[in-house]
Amino acid sequence: MLFDFTTLPTRERYKLLVATVVPRPIAWVVTQDEAGVTNAAPFSFFNALSSDPPILGVSIGDSPRGPGDKDTLANIKATGQFVVCLVSERTAHAMNITATDLPPEVDELAEAALTPVPSTKVKPPRIGESPVAFECELFQLVPLGGNILVLGKVLAMHVHDDCVEDAAKNYIDTPKLELIGRMHGRGWYARTAEMIDIPRITLADWAANKGGG
Ligand SMILES: Cc1cc2nc3c(=O)[nH]c(=O)nc-3n(C[C@H](O)[C@H](O)[C@H](O)COP(=O)(O)O)c2cc1C
Structure with missing residues (x-):
């Protein structure tokens, strides 16, 4: 079946994209406002986009409260800093709590009984229960229409000790x-x-076996 994206309404395009571009990694983004109130929210329009410089991209839509920025984007615009935590099975339900549209003055980490751990290079903390966290500074904001793509440069990365296979070689035990x-x-x-x-497959192996070997 053909779906013509040039004529489909926004909501229908969204439904088709998110039903097929799967599974999407989830950025659990921790930010702070200028007064230091901590905010956390998940975003699955997310990926690693470059390693030199090390760039993560998170695409953030309008606030469900009406036109205007979600708290995460407002905080990133105000401070230029954020932490991207990754979501494990163990933290899935807490992540879901932080997706609730809580007012900006509510600390979502406290609400979900999560542990804030101080970062080393940015002010927002990381989520202690997350096995991986990236401390980021804002690299660029790219307007996409209804969404804004936040590009963040990774300054530091934390991985739970038991998930590091070989620290000297930077090997991570990914399944863990x-x-x-x-x-x-x-x-x-x-x-x-x-x-x-x-x-x-190397080119040599491909060339040697193409004949059906
Ligand atoms: C798993 C998951 C993925 C989400 N991905 C996105 C996303 O990519 N972009 C977006 O704007 N909202 C996304 N949301 C919705 C936001 O998390 C939600 O609007 C949240 O309340 C925003 O919080 P904030 O206002 O504190 O920034 C997602 C929600 C969930 C549960």
Whole structure:
């Protein structure tokens, strides 16, 4: 079936995109306003976009309270700093609590009984329960129409000690992170525990085996 994105209304395009571009990693973004009130919220229009410089991208839509920025974006614009935490199975329900549209003066980490741990290079804390956290400074804001793409430069990364396989080689035990990805609809998530290994093919191997060897 063909879906013509040049004629479909915004809501329908959104439904089609989020039902098919799956699983999406989730950025659990911690920010602070200028008074130091901490905010946390999840965003699945998210990915790692570059390693030199190390850039993460998070796309943030309008506030459900009406036209205007979500608290996360307002805080990033005001302070230029944020922390991206990743979401594990163990923290999934707490993440869901922080997606509630709580007023800006409410500390969402306290509301979800999460532990703020001081960052080393930025003011917003990281979420202690998250197995991975990236301390970021604002690199660029890219207006996309209804959304704004926030590009953040990673200044530091934290990984729970038991998920580091070999610190000297920077090897992470990725399955042990037990991260989840966002699927379709409002409440479906995928575990990342089930994997398949597909070794890369060198040009020489491809050329040698193409004949059916
Ligand atoms: C798993 C998940 C992923 C989400 N992804 C996005 C997203 O990519 N962009 C967005 O604008 N909102 C997204 N939301 C909704 C925001 O988390 C929600 O609007 C939140 O209340 C914003 O909080 P804030 O006003 O404190 O920034 C997502 C919600 C969930 C549960």
